[in-house]
Amino acid sequence: MxxxxxxxxxxxxxxxxxxxxxxxxxxxxxxxxxxxxxxxxxxxxxxxxxxxxxxxxxxxxxxxxxxxxxxxxxxxxxxxxxxxxxxxxxxxxxxxxxxxxxxxxxxxxxxxxxxAGKKICGSATSEPGAGSDPRGIATRMRIEGDEIVINGRKMWITNGSVADVIAVACVGETDAKGRTTLKRVIVEPAETDVEIREIETTGLRQGHLAEAVFEDCRVPRGNLLEAGGDAARMLTVTWNGNRPLVGLAAVHLAQKALDMACEYAGIRVQFDKPIAGHQLVQKNLADIETAVVTSRLVCYHALEALDRGQRSNGLSAMAKRYATTACEQAINLAMHVHGGMGIACETGLERMLRDCRMLPVPDATNEILTLIQGRELTGIAAFR
Ligand SMILES: Cc1cc2nc3c(=O)[nH]c(=O)nc-3n(C[C@H](O)[C@H](O)[C@H](O)COP(=O)(O)OP(=O)(O)OC[C@H]3O[C@@H](n4cnc5c(N)ncnc54)[C@H](O)[C@@H]3O)c2cc1C
Known part of the structure; x- marks a missing residue:
């Protein structure tokens, strides 16, 4: 090791x-x-x-x-x-x-x-009625001659309002056995009729989260991605890699909060000495560092397991849930070490807390991650 x-x-x-x-x-x-x-x-x-x-x-x-x-x-x-x-x-x-x-x-x-980074893209999977359960996806596509026609509404598309290319998950046409599969269709907003609006959010505000409305939106038939089979399987593969990465985005914030708290504790004097010299402040700093180090380690561990080709559904889920939760608490504690300055906007910690608050949601919420881990442990799915 x-x-x-x-x-x-x-x-x-x-x-x-x-x-x-x-x-x-x-x-x-x-x-x-x-x-x-x-x-x-x-x-x-x-x-x-x-x-x-x-x-x-x-x-x-x-x-x-x-x-x-x-x-x-x-x-x-x-x-x-x-x-x-x-x-x-x-x-x-x-x-x-x-x-x-x-x-x-x-x-x-x-x-x-x-x-080349000359264009930006994003994936549209979530909908007003389909979040944690992608089986609820209701956006439909049908083939009409040389075109695909899309109808539906998508939510929370990362990069949505700046995307040149959006991969839209749609329910496809029913096959001979009466089954439908999830298909991905490429939509280029500049080339077709789709309404895209930004959604204002608590944090990560320099980024772009958008909703999109498709009403008889027509794209060339060649935009249907069919070569890989069912799009649902590919969603799971990418989610397993994404989860520890989202955990590391939380670690980025918590590490910064730790650095700020240590620096502030060294210069802020109360009761005639820097607050870093008070035992209970040291405990807060130690708790923040513990959250940062353990979160980082579990995320790296999950990524390394993926590199070894291990099935890591439970581990990836654990990494994201643990890191986003521990890091949010760590930033909160760092605000506390700053006393009143912790809640002053100029310090920047409240923005970091708002940013971190966004991270338990994408690529599965904490409850869903818990259920994924529970399924790996027990072999029993408890989602429905
Ligand atoms: C920063 C950010 C980026 C995102 N990027 C994208 C993107 O690029 N593309 C995209 O398609 N989506 C994206 N999303 C959307 C995200 O994937 C969904 O918000 C997420 O899957 C949750 O869906 P929902 O919001 O509909 O919540 P819901 O699924 O409605 O959940 C609401 C609450 O119910 C709980 N819950 C649901 N089911 C269960 C259950 N079985 N047991 C216990 N509790 C349950 C959830 O944990 C949650 O607390 C993004 C979201 C964020 C915040």
């Missing part, structure tokens, strides 16, 4: 950290932290991410991707500001899904600009 990063991993982590400080932080700083970034700024960031392999880390170099192991991807991912981390995950796992389900012609048509 090896807990230290290899020389190569330390370099990968450091170069991602430097990329954020050099190329991304200035973009964030010149924009309102509570407003979704304009599309030109997003494209500028994606142009920086592409050469690092972050637009398609899970695909091999031969396939056009970054060819990163999940652990190495996680090391880089943890360095990204969390709203951008969620955007990157929306983009790159949509690419993985398109790649897995498309013909060589479709790949050639849709993927090169997405790999």
């Amino acid at each position: 090896e807990f230290a990063l290899s020389e190569e991993q330390a370099l990968i982590q450091d170069s991602a950290r430097r990329m954020v400080e050099r190329d991304i932080r200035p973009v964030l700083d010149r924009n309102d932290p509570d407003v979704s970034l304009p599309k030109e700024e997003m494209l500028g960031i994606y142009k920086v991410l592409a050469p690092q392999g972050l637009t398609a880390p899970r695909l091999s170099a031969e396939e056009g991707g970054g060819g990163l192991s999940m652990v190495n991807y996680g090391l880089m991912y943890e360095q990204l500001p969390p709203w951008l981390a969620i955007s990157v995950m929306g983009h790159e796992c949509t690419i993985s899904r398109i790649h897995a389900e498309s013909t060589p012609e479709q790949r050639q048509r849709f993927l090169p600009d997405l790999f």
